Amino acid sequence: MYQSYFSEEHNAFRQSFRDFLNKExxxxxxRWEETGQIDREIFEKMGEMGYxxxxxxxxxxxxxxDFFYTVIFLEEMQRINSGGFAAAMWVQAFLGAQHLLKEGDERIKQEYLVPTLTGEKIGCLGITEPFGGSDVAGMRTTAVKDGDEWVINGSKTFITNGVYSDYLVIAAKTDPEAKGRGISIFVMDRETPGISATKLNKLGWRASDTGEIGFNNVRIPAENLMGEQGKGFPYIMQHFALERLIMGINSHARAEYAIEYTIGYMKERSAFGQSLDKYQALRHKLADMMSEVEMAKCFNYNIAAELDKGLYPVKEASMSKLxxxxxxDETINSCLQFLGGYGYIEEYxxxxxxxxxxxxxxGGGTSEIMREIIAKMTIDGKDYKPAAK
Incomplete structure (x- = not known):
């Protein structure tokens, strides 16, 4: 059904990446889930392979x-059942790195982007704040110009790769009176004096290091400003479309794997003289779940094709994530129920x-925020456009 999206080369890449993940x-x-820290070597191996x-x-x-190699990259990482590992990898590949590519000058690209793609440097993106959540325009972190330096003060939270990364791409207010128009984007080295990080204890995504980061009079060179001063808000919004599509793709892949595992379990598990997959109520529930996941998958592939053409699918990406x-969530909850008591056991x-x-x-904007973005675009006629180059 999806031959228009995936060629033989795509399929060969999928198998080779699946083999790589199973081995490495x-x-x-x-162990990574237990310690909350992923070995740096896997970043380097992923980089060596070009992932x-x-x-x-x-x-x-x-x-x-083309972007469908990235679709495969995202889908296959969901099959090894560690949202934290998958998040650390796609955050490395896309969040901070997209800002480096789009807004960084040539020096920044060579110093930060190149070693990010090889896995030699680990990066993170700091936008969300303890008191701001999804309200990007209301951020409190400030950047004040002092001669040939910027002085950063404030904090960020829920930052994936926020504890063990080598550099940080962060947003800060350079004009506190201008609200969204007063935000700028910076890159800084982890060892810069004044940066602190605290690891957060999470319900899930346990393999990844999610941190709260503090900035206390952090001084960085003036040239570490990326793009134009005051244009950080449209830069951030521009990249959110990709992040939200990534989370949509992650979701359909995660649900698809849950169904695949559950069907295998039901074929082997018997109750009252027959295997669970023979009970009509369970079969029909699975049919409903598979139909919903397939529709989400098809929609996400269509958005990926639009993105690959250079279009800017803000509305559709927000719908995808929502x-x-x-x-x-609903599919995995039902699959856990199908396993009965074993669904509640960590070994499963x-x-x-x-x-x-x-x-x-x-993450990446709550469902409530997605609904408001969609409502603004469909009801109010608001048009989100990429940042002017």
Whole structure:
């Protein structure tokens, strides 16, 4: 059905990446989930194989491939059942790195983007704040110009790769009176004096290091401002469309894997003289779930194709995140129920999957925010456009 999206080369890449994950990541997942720290070596191995650079120009060490290689990259990471590992990898590949690519000058690209794609440097993106949540325009972190330096004060929270990363891409107010128009984007090294980080104890995504980061009179060179001063808000909004589609793709892939595992379990598990997959009530519930997941998947592939053409699908990406994360949560909850008591046991994958999935409707903009964006565009006629170059 999806031959128009995936060629033989795509399918070969899927198998090779699946083999790579089974060899290099799967044996360590349980340890990473327990410690909350992913070995740096896997970043380097991912970089060596070009997995972080699938969607990036060859000029910076990328492979300049179409976006459906990234779709495969995201889908396959959901199959190894660690939302935290998957998040750490796609945050490395896309969140801070997209700002480096789009807003960074050539020096910044060489110093930060190139080693990000090789896995030599780990990055993170700091936008969300303890008192701001999804209210980007209301951020309190400030950047004040002092000669040839910027002085940063404030804090960020819920930052994936926020504790062990080598550099940070952050947003700060350079004009506190201008609200959204007064935000700018900066890059800074982790060892810069005045930066502190505290690891957060999470319900799910346990393998990834999610941190709260503090900035106390952090001084960075003036040239570490990325793009134009005061244009940080449209830069952030521009990249949110990609992040939300990524979370939508993660969701349909996660739900698809949950169904696949559950069907296998039901074929082997018997009750009252027959296997669970023979009971009509369960079969029909599975049919409903599979139909919803397939519709989300088809929608997400269509948005990916639009993004690959250079279009800017803000509304559709917001819809993807809203609906796909809801479907994934409901599907995984039902799959856990089908396993009965075993669904509640950590040795079985559904318990972790349920915890990891629950972040879907929260991270990258809550479902409530997605609904308001969609309402503004469809009811009020608001048009979100990419930042002017």
């Amino acid at each position: 990541a799967v044996p360590h997942i349980d 972080f650079g699938l969607y990036y120009p060859e000029k910076y060490g990328g492979l300049d491939l 609906v796909s994360t809801k479907i994934a 994958p559904l318990a972790r999957m349920l915890r990891d999935s629950r972040l879907g409707p929260i």
